[in-house]
Each structure stands twice: as C-alpha cells, then as structure tokens.
Amino acid sequence: MNRIDLTLDDMANTKFLTLYNSLIKSFTASTEFSSNDVVSLLIVFYKYALNNGSRMMTTNQLYNLFLVSFGIFDTTIIDRVLMNITQDGRSVSPEAWMRLFCVFFTGNLQERMKFAFEVYTSAGTVVLNREVVGLAIEKFFYGDDDDEVNELRADMCEFLFAKFDTDKDGVIAFEEYAEIVQNQPGLLEFLGKIFPDDKDRSLVAYCHNIESMFPPEDEY
Structure with missing residues (x-):
C-alpha cells in the first residue's frame, strides 16, 4: 500500500485513514487548509495520540507546543486557550486540534x-x-x-x-x-499574546508540513 507517513507501519497508516478519513474531507471543505495540509496536521495529532495509547492528545502535550513552537509563554493565556478549544480542559480532540490551527493561521x-x-x-x-x-x-x-x-x-x-x-x-x-x-x-492582543507571530507561524508550518502556509522563499 502507499503509506501516507513512512514513519508509520502499514497497520498504523490504515488505522489513520479509518479514523480520520471523514475529518480530512470535512476540514478540507470547511477551512483554508488544503487536503495535504489537513492530512499533515492530523498525522501529527495521530502520533501524539498513539504515544498516549489513546485517541486524544493531552493538554500537557499541547501546552508544551505553546511554549516550544508557538512562542506563547503566558501560562494564564495558555490555560484559557485550552479551556476554549477543549471540552474538559484535560484532553484534546482532533476537532479541537484543527480549530486551534485554523484560528492561528487564518487571515480573517x-x-x-x-x-x-x-x-x-x-x-x-x-x-x-x-x-x-x-x-x-x-x-x-x-x-x-x-x-x-x-x-x-x-x-x-x-x-x-x-x-x-x-x-x-x-x-x-x-x-x-x-x-x-x-x-x-x-x-488585537491588548491583554496578552494569544497568536504566534509570523516567525513562529512559519516555524510551525514547516514543522507540521502545512505547505500552503509556507512563507515565500524570498522572505528568507
């Protein structure tokens, strides 16, 4: 079979498609991301979930992304963002994961x-x-x-x-x-930084293979 991600074995690739195929179609149709972008983002989510032996990410995993990749260090802001995108403040669903990236990368x-x-x-x-x-x-x-x-x-x-x-x-x-x-x-962020700045967004785009959000080459 053609693997979507070469770091995953055939069984994991098949399971990914089974779990996320409908979400890939839904988010491709309803967001600014391309189909490849959505697949890349959900693959990253899937790997976090696999690491947990679960179908969900933990908020601690996402918390670390805020500190390391998003360039957001205000713990109160991070906690509030997590409460806004999750239902219980403890686990992160694929829908919550995608919502976060949608709002972080939207130009709206x-x-x-x-x-x-x-x-x-x-x-x-x-x-x-x-x-x-x-x-x-x-x-x-x-x-x-x-x-x-x-x-x-x-x-x-x-x-x-x-x-x-x-x-x-x-x-x-x-x-x-x-x-x-x-x-x-x-x-926009008059009470504290919520969104990654352009440099951090570019880093996140590269690390998560969000091709449509790569900055123009002449910027670097």
Missing part, C-alpha cells in the same frame, strides 16, 4: 477577534470588566516599588477603558473591542 480578522475576546473573557464573563482587565495587566508591570507598580497598573487600566469602553458603561463588550481593533489591528 473577525475570526481572530472573536477567538481573542473569548480567551480574554473565559474567566466566566461575557464582557471585560475592570476586575478582569486589572488582573490581565498585572503581568505588564513589576518592580520593587509596590506603590509605583500599582499606580502604573491603575493608570493602564484607566487608559484601556478610556480607549475601549466607548459607551462608558464600565465594561468592554465585544462590539466595542471589535470596532477599535478593526481600526487599529495592532490592539
């Missing part, structure tokens, strides 16, 4: 905004209130002078609400966030 700003806001509000709120924003920006300021640090945090919180709370009701709704980010895309 609306989808990225929706995902980012869901991550920022995953503490149980549907809007960003001062408590949520205050906790998020604590990591931006640190030092030996507690009074100065607290003052800087308070000033930043006031600045962000002056910027994003356009109706001045004391909370930041998605519509307000989206309106600002559409005009200033650089503010």
Whole structure:
C-alpha cells in the first residue's frame, strides 16, 4: 500500500485513514487548509495520540507546543486557550486540534477577534470588566516599588477603558473591542499574546508540513 507517513507501519497508516478519513474531507471543505495540509496536521495529532495509547492528545502535550513552537509563554493565556478549544480542559480532540490551527493561521480578522475576546473573557464573563482587565495587566508591570507598580497598573487600566469602553458603561463588550481593533489591528492582543507571530507561524508550518502556509522563499 502507499503509506501516507513512512514513519508509520502499514497497520498504523490504515488505522489513520479509518479514523480520520471523514475529518480530512470535512476540514478540507470547511477551512483554508488544503487536503495535504489537513492530512499533515492530523498525522501529527495521530502520533501524539498513539504515544498516549489513546485517541486524544493531552493538554500537557499541547501546552508544551505553546511554549516550544508557538512562542506563547503566558501560562494564564495558555490555560484559557485550552479551556476554549477543549471540552474538559484535560484532553484534546482532533476537532479541537484543527480549530486551534485554523484560528492561528487564518487571515480573517473577525475570526481572530472573536477567538481573542473569548480567551480574554473565559474567566466566566461575557464582557471585560475592570476586575478582569486589572488582573490581565498585572503581568505588564513589576518592580520593587509596590506603590509605583500599582499606580502604573491603575493608570493602564484607566487608559484601556478610556480607549475601549466607548459607551462608558464600565465594561468592554465585544462590539466595542471589535470596532477599535478593526481600526487599529495592532490592539488585537491588548491583554496578552494569544497568536504566534509570523516567525513562529512559519516555524510551525514547516514543522507540521502545512505547505500552503509556507512563507515565500524570498522572505528568507
């Protein structure tokens, strides 16, 4: 038989096709990825699952990818992303795996905004209130002078609400966030990095053989 992955034996290749054939068709039809891209991504997922003796990845395995490949080191952000893409926060399904790569590689700003806001509000709120924003920006300021640090945090919180709370009701709704980010895309991740940057996305594309996402050769 023609093996999809030469590092897997015939039985493992056959099992892969049996398990993922319908998902390959579904994700090829519904995402920006080519069929080869989807196969490559699901092969990587399959190998993680095989290593577990399971049909699922563990969140610890994905956690390590955030740190090593995605260039995202904020553990609170990682935990929130994992909670948003998984059902139980402990295991990662192939659907969750593909959703993560879809949102990480999409050029659709609306989808990225929706995902980012869901991550920022995953503490149980549907809007960003001062408590949520205050906790998020604590990591931006640190030092030996507690009074100065607290003052800087308070000033930043006031600045962000002056910027994003356009109706001045004391909370930041998605519509307000989206309106600002559409005009200033650089503010997409204003409460912490969620998405890999271009360099890390290129690394991930090469490591996972996502050919359609390889950068143009003249960039390197």
